Amino acid sequence: MNVNWTLDRTYASAHGQVRWAVLGDPADPPVVLLHGTPWSSFVWRDIARALAGSHRVFVWDMPGYGSSEKYEGQDVSLGAQGRVFVELLAHWGLERPAVVAHDFGGTVAMRAHLLHGVAFERIALVDVTVAFDTWGSPAYRLMGAHPGIFAQLPPALHSALVRAYISSAAPRGLRPEVLDQLARPWLEEAGQPALFRQMAQNDQRWTREAEARYGETAVPVLVCWGTDDPWIPAGNAHKLAGRIPGARLHLIEGAGHLVQEDAPAELAAVLERFVRDR
Numbered sequence: 001m002n003v004n005w006t007l008d009r010t011y012a013s014a015h016g017q018v019r020w021a022v023l024g025d026p027a028d029p030p031v032v033l034l035h036g037t038p039w040s041s042f043v044w045r046d047i048a049r050a051l052a053g054s055h056r057v058f059v060w061d062m063p064g065y066g067s068s069e070k071y072e073g074q075d076v077s078l079g080a081q082g083r084v085f086v087e088l089l090a091h092w093g094l095e096r097p098a099v100v101a102h103d104f105g106g107t108v109a110m111r112a113h114l115l116h117g118v119a120f121e122r123i124a125l126v127d128v129t130v131a132f133d134t135w136g137s138p139a140y141r142l143m144g145a146h147p148g149i150f151a152q153l154p155p156a157l158h159s160a161l162v163r164a165y166i167s168s169a170a171p172r173g174l175r176p177e178v179l180d181q182l183a184r185p186w187l188e189e190a191g192q193p194a195l196f197r198q199m200a201q202n203d204q205r206w207t208r209e210a211e212a213r214y215g216e217t218a219v220p221v222l223v224c225w226g227t228d229d230p231w232i233p234a235g236n237a238h239k240l241a242g243r244i245p246g247a248r249l250h251l252i253e254g255a256g257h258l259v260q261e262d263a264p265a266e267l268a269a270v271l272e273r274f275v276r277d278r
Helices: 041-051 077-091 105-114 137-146 155-167 176-187 191-201 205-211 233-245 265-274
Strands: 009-013 016-023 028-033 055-061 099-105 124-130 221-226 248-252
Touching: 009 248, 016 028, 016 041, 016 077, 016 205, 028 077, 028 105, 041 055, 041 099, 041 176, 041 265, 055 077, 055 137, 077 205, 099 105, 099 265, 105 205, 124 233, 124 265, 137 191, 155 176, 155 191, 176 191, 191 233, 221 233, 233 248, 248 265
Parallel strands: 028 055, 028 099, 099 124, 124 221, 221 248
Antiparallel strands: 009 016, 016 055
């Protein structure tokens, strides 16, 4: 696995500067990759490179995440992320891209499609936080309920908390260099309050608006899930696939929430087949 990852382009969105990059031949069909929380486009690095052999692949860090801008008072809610995604698609000049979304990136994609009327060629949803009764783990809700307190933790305690929280998504464990890259944006000065800011702003109200309209989804949908996801049990994959007309379901045995790290080759193959099925 290659941990080198750089987003070399910027876009001034309504909610802060967004860092993004594009891989692949401009003549190939487009696919956009969306990350979730507390992640960034870094989790897609291997999949993006694999898909770039046959697609024009767009990756981005959402405002308040990864290498994108973070600032006090920033709106980083799922409502804001959905609007920024719509802005970016217009900026890129993409009309019907394929979309692959992980974690709450699935909510962002479905909001753009169902609430903002954005047309997609097809949508792959990977271990997403969109179809369950409780938004976030108890730890997530605790930190989100007290962002000001957690933002004041001494750096050493904050670093330990971030690393433990990230590691809890990966029952197989993470390579030290991968854990370092996943944690790094949240250990910077602007990153510590940004981590708890996004937790405070995200709750189930953002998913309910999209969930109510899942039955209107009229494009091919793939639901892909790790069977050992400790954050969002695989039972939610069946629930989500059952709510979306014609959705396909693919379970990846032994993978946790970060399927991209646990089973990158299998995930890349599954997604390649799906986005090429035109």
